[in-house]
Amino acid sequence: MHAILQVSPRVRVNRTQNTTAPLLLGLIFDSDGRAMSPSHSRGRGGQMYRYYVSQAVLKGGATERPAIARLPAGEIEAAVIAQVRALLLQPEMVVGTWRAARATAPDVTEREVLLALERIEPLWEELFPAERARIVRLLVDRVDVQAEGAAVRPRLDGLGSLVRDLAARAVEAGKAAA
Template sequence: VAAKSGRPLDKGDVYKILNLRTYIGEVTHKGNVYPGEHEAIVPRELWDKAHAILQVSPRARAAQNRQHAPALLKGLIFGVDGRAMSPTHARKKGRLYRYYVAQRVLKGDTGDDTNLVRRLSAAEIERAVVDQVRALLRQPEIVAGTWLAVRGDAPDLTEREVYDALQRLDPLWHELFPAEQARIVRALVDRVVVGPEGADIRLRVEGLAGLVRDLAPAPTALEAAA
């Protein structure tokens, strides 16, 4: 879903939409709420339920969302044996713990293979991958390569605008919905191979061009008319 400017909606946009009383047949003027002359398109009961959720602290909501977030590296993370590691979870004393587990462990066929990483914390490996992606976006050669790749579709985009667009992801990351974070990771990460010495993170630089198109500011009406 995109805003009128063409950029993807972020959490701030969604919060503004959820607080538009126009949807329940009311209007706001100078801080006061009045009955509107239009019909409501959102039932009051649904409005009240949504705002009851919004009353929960952002920290508590974030914790709840993480429990239902998609596995960020599902289909992208593999062991040195070339077989995918599967996301799984366990709940202890009411707390959710997420893991990626080797296929051979799930099938009970681990043998004596010392190179096999049987299980690892999903939070730790996902954080390592995201940190690596963020570091990539700061490298001058990556910025230059992305600019060259995106010029075919956006010839007026300058190298500085590409740099600014890539830097915009860093502070924006925690404002993105989990599904959007997963989409970006899948666009930029080709494969994560986990062995006893650590993780080899292979990135898809070509995915940066699409990311820049998403993050670059849309031209204003004045610029478009110039």
């Protein structure tokens, strides 16, 4: 542990970012429906700048560039996460999640689903990047980027899986506390 703390926090963050898959890999699409791929460049001093680039730009050959050809990764990822967190507590999402969760856990109640979804909010900042990415992959089917903003299409089956995971962890935590 002491050896880890000897390394600069900035270096540790860069290592983590460089080894974690991009959050929206395979999920984000431009205004023409083409996939956007993660990319990066290095600025002065080695600072890494991450972004998502339309396949139309990467492959060339497109007669017109999409309205949004390149996006800063940090900004779009933060916007998607904010939308996902807001979606989790909407009543229709709670009901949809409950219905999806009942397919494999018929005894789960709507109240348990709501509590599980509410538990995500305060824990989000404490999660490792890989766990955040796993949750985003469970909850997001697709992100369509338009000039007006990003539209996040949720995955209800993923919500059911997430609720089962959270319920199992709550049971384990209860047993460990006893």
